[in-house]
Amino acid sequence: MCGIVGYIGKNRAIPVVLSGLKNLEYRGYDSAGIAYVLNNKIKIKKEKGKLDNLVDKVNSDIDSFLAIGHTRWATHGEPSVVNAHPHCVGSITLVHNGIIENYDELREEIDYQAVGETDSEVLAAYIDYLYKQEKDILKVLNKLKSILKGSYAIGLIVNNDDSLYCLRKDSPLIIGLGNGENFIASDVPAILEYTNKYYILDNGEYAKVLKDDVKVYLDGKEVKKKVNTFEFDITSAQKNNYKHFMLKEIHDQREALYNTLKSYEGVVLPDLRKYDGITIVGCGSAYYVGMCVKDDYEKVLNVKVDVEIASEFRYKRVILSKKHLVIVISQSGETADTLASLMKAKTLGVDTLAIVNVVGSSIAREAKEVLYIKAGVEKAVATTKAFTCQLLLLLMLVYNKNNYQKFTDLIKDVEITLAKEEYLSSLAKSIYKYNDVFFLGRLRDYAMCLEGSLKLKEVSYIHSEAYAAGELKHGTISLIEEGTPVIAIITDKEIADKTVSNVKEVKARGAYTIVITNQVVPNDIADVLINIDIEAVYLPIIVIIYLQIIAYYVALERGCDIDKPRNLAKSVTVE
Ligand code: G6P
Numbered sequence: 001m002c003g004i005v006g007y008i009g010k011n012r013a014i015p016v017v018l019s020g021l022k023n024l025e026y027r028g029y030d031s032a033g034i035a036y037v038l039n040n041k042i043k044i045k046k047e048k049g050k051l052d053n054l055v056d057k058v059n060s061d062i063d064s065f066l067a068i069g070h071t072r073w074a075t076h077g078e079p080s081v082v083n084a085h086p087h088c089v090g091s092i093t094l095v096h097n098g099i100i101e102n103y104d105e106l107r108e109e110i111d112y113q114a115v116g117e118t119d120s121e122v123l124a125a126y127i128d129y130l131y132k133q134e135k136d137i138l139k140v141l142n143k144l145k146s147i148l149k150g151s152y153a154i155g156l157i158v159n160n161d162d163s164l165y166c167l168r169k170d171s172p173l174i175i176g177l178g179n180g181e182n183f184i185a186s187d188v189p190a191i192l193e194y195t196n197k198y199y200i201l202d203n204g205e206y207a208k209v210l211k212d213d214v215k216v217y218l219d220g221k222e223v224k225k226k227v228n229t230f231e232f233d234i235t236s237a238q239k240n241n242y243k244h245f246m247l248k249e250i251h252d253q254r255e256a257l258y259n260t261l262k263s264y265e266g267v268v269l270p271d272l273r274k275y276d277g278i279t280i281v282g283c284g285s286a287y288y289v290g291m292c293v294k295d296d297y298e299k300v301l302n303v304k305v306d307v308e309i310a311s312e313f314r315y316k317r318v319i320l321s322k323k324h325l326v327i328v329i330s331q332s333g334e335t336a337d338t339l340a341s342l343m344k345a346k347t348l349g350v351d352t353l354a355i356v357n358v359v360g361s362s363i364a365r366e367a368k369e370v371l372y373i374k375a376g377v378e379k380a381v382a383t384t385k386a387f388t389c390q391l392l393l394l395l396m397l398v399y400n401k402n403n404y405q406k407f408t409d410l411i412k413d414v415e416i417t418l419a420k421e422e423y424l425s426s427l428a429k430s431i432y433k434y435n436d437v438f439f440l441g442r443l444r445d446y447a448m449c450l451e452g453s454l455k456l457k458e459v460s461y462i463h464s465e466a467y468a469a470g471e472l473k474h475g476t477i478s479l480i481e482e483g484t485p486v487i488a489i490i491t492d493k494e495i496a497d498k499t500v501s502n503v504k505e506v507k508a509r510g511a512y513t514i515v516i517t518n519q520v521v522p523n524d525i526a527d528v529l530i531n532i533d534i535e536a537v538y539l540p541i542i543v544i545i546y547l548q549i550i551a552y553y554v555a556l557e558r559g560c561d562i563d564k565p566r567n568l569a570k571s572v573t574v575e
Pocket of ligand 1: 283284285329330332333334335338381382568569570
């Protein structure tokens with residue numbers, strides 16, 4: 001979603017802020033803007049649409065050494081220049097991520113006539129109103145905590161003050177630490193070109209950032225912060241020679257899965273056997289990770305495992321025993337609904353375990369226990385390597401002891417799968433012209449279908465549905481026409497015959513069938529038969545990689561904006 005970058009230092013600020021925003025483009029946005037200080041005056045430029053529209057309008061050679069920039073993903077008010085950030089009212093210019101829930105009350109309190117429709121513009125007006133009274137911006141920032149309702153990460157500059165200010169609550173913000181220069185950003189990739197050292201602002205903290213000094217405060221008192229170091233190679237966050245981040249990240253999986261495996265070698269993982277029930281919560285693909293492991297968990301742990309969509313779980317009436325575990329899964333560690341579900345589980349007094357990629361993220365910090373996957377920075381909106389690393393870590397949690405050797409075989413199988421890229425790209429040519437694609441499978445195979453279908457629709461814009469194979473004939477089979485592609489997954493020996501029958505049903509109605517299986521199935525059910533010759537606990541990881549590659553190449557054939565599909569955001573920090 002929205003991205004924030006701010007710079008103060010010895011170098012020209014505009015190119016740093018613009019390149020930082022470029023590195024946050026992956027989060028999804030629909031307008032962009034920058035404010036910079038020149039000869040003691042604050043200048044603002046904003047544009048609708050792609051960041052390049054803004055880049056074309058701003059002269060990067062200007063001698064400005066303090067700037068804040070923003071990419072906006074519309075929540076309050078349509079994408080437009082007036083609604084884009086930065087917002088300037090009186091002495092205050094700011095960029096804001098999050099939602100100020102009581103902005104209407106604040107607007108009425110100060111009787112402000114807004115120009116646009118955003119809560120952020122009202123926020124700027126309100127801060128300006130307080131600043132006129134207090135005449136001390138740090139005092140104002142301290143006061144805001146008890147006034148603002150909702151979530152915010154704010155970068156701010158003040159007329160006639162050569163400093164950069166920031167504050168946060170429930171929306172991520174970091175302060176990058178350079179040499180003679182400092183940064184603020186909503187996400188680490190924005191600063192990696194310049195530094196890998198940063199502070200993570202905690203809820204309620206605010207800071208004054210100068211080129212060679214950073215002071216962080218909480219409740220009026222200065223706090224000492226721990227310096228974090230980004231542990232991955234910076235090139236891991238770059239596209240290198242790949243056409244898209246999605247393809248690069250599909251290939252990264254070999255290393256990401258290896259890193260995830262290795263980092264837990266010899267580590268005692270939490271014992272899930274002590275719980276009498278488990279609920280797994282996530283959004284989007286993270287929810288499907290839970291679906292993919294549900295059967296394994298129930299089989300191995302012999303307890304009931306529920307998998308819940310976070311936006312539902314947070315509002316649902318749930319009764320959990322004291323010996324219950326809630327596992328939350330999130331790549332970003334900032335998804336609003338997942339974070340709210342975690343907070344709910346904590347209120348219910350049960351144990352919580354977070355499976356997260358981004359170190360120090362809100363979910364990682366709030367959970368009783370956190371296990372990090374080692375996927376590195378994931379930039380394509382459609383998740384690939386984070387998904388398979390989450391899956392791996394969750395499988396390791398139940399299979400660790402007996403299957404460690406088998407898990408290390410995984411890397412070889414990943415390589416074999418990646419080597420089939422060319423073949424799978426040719427397969428995409430037989431799918432891309434269709435408007436509907438269906439996925440069929442039962443139980444765990446169905447869970448994989450859900451992820452495969454999501455991947456395909458988010459990047460290629462083809463309408464796609466995943467169906468529990470036996471359910472299709474209760475309605476949706478009416479959509480099968482001559483040539484409609486149907487992808488079936490058959491990896492469960494006990495019910496393989498049942499899914500085979502369902503594939504026959506669609507084939508009899510003209511479907512073009514692609515069957516991915518490790519079972520012996522009749523040749524005539526498949527127009528394309530993809531045999532995965534493995535029986536292993538990590539099999540879903542391999543199947544998902546096939547589906548990722550197919551989705552990628554279908555989207556490529558259709559000329560889609562693969563890394564930044566329309567309307568989607570990488571990190572969904574609002575409800
Ligand atoms: C967005 C992304 C999905 C992701 C979901 C949950 O919708 O586009 O790829 O699965 O959010 O994100 P999280 O960061 O919590 O895993």
